[in-house]
Amino acid sequence: MRPFPFVVSIHDVAPSTAGPTARWLADLDERGAPCTLLVIPGPFGGGPALPEDDDLAASLRAAAGRGHELALHGYLHAGVPGGPRWRAGVNRMLVRGAGEFWSLPESEAVRRLEAGRGLLAEAGIRVTGFTPPGWLASPGTRTALATLGFAYWTSHLGVHALPGGPFRRMPALSHRPGGAGERAGARLMTGAVRVFARTRTPFRLALHPADLARPGLRRAALAAVDAALAAGGRPVTYESLVSG
Secondary structure, three states: OOEEEEEEEEEEHHHHHHHHHHHHHHHHOHHHHHHHHEOOOOOOOOOOHHOOHHHHHHHHHHHHOOOOOEEOOOOOOOOOOOOOHHHHHHHHHHOOOOOOOOOOHHHHHHHHHHHHHHHHHHOOOOOOEEHHHOOOOOOOHHHHHHHHOEEEEEOOEEEEEEOOOOOOOOOEEOOOOOOHHHHHHHHHHHHHHHHHHHHOEEEEEEEOOOHOOHHHHHHHHHHHHHHHHHHHHHEEEEEHHHOO
8 A cells, every 4th residue: 555645734833822732742642643833933822932931942842852843834923914905805714814924025024034933043943844824925925935045835735845846736624613614624624534545645734723622623633643544644744745
């Protein structure tokens, strides 16, 4: 049976979400599944910036030592005004206004990316990859990422190696807690993973802190991971996927 890679990512990792992050990590460690933790280094969700939380920074470094990857996930994970009206509409519809890097010119993207990496460095963390909030990146952001030497960035459709490719198409699955289609979405996640496993199709599974407020969403996500593992799926981090 031909193995196929899949990526599990934990989004919105910050001091304000340390508890949910630890719970997701424990679930994945129990399964021996490495993941990519998407870290917000600036103040987020009413909490402090990452360097001010020594315990979380230490736990993230320990997770990296166990084979998980740490990656940058924006600077503040908050929407920035400006840009064409259609981009503002996409931002509201897809990510509830949190598309921090969706409309930025290159100069502002560089500033925020450097500020984010600077805070991570203060916490003793080095990253090579970037997932923009909501997987939305402006052309200026994409240019800035290559200029600053990032190894990859991720979009809704897949994983983009830098500079200039190649692009690896990998469908991304995630929950939308509180939405009208929450239950249907949970069923879709597990059903889609079974199809991907049967067809040996690489895919991505995105876990969020808010998912844990809904026990059914946690069960669905872990059932999806278990189904992929049982079918011979190989859990990998973004960094290992790009470097391999």
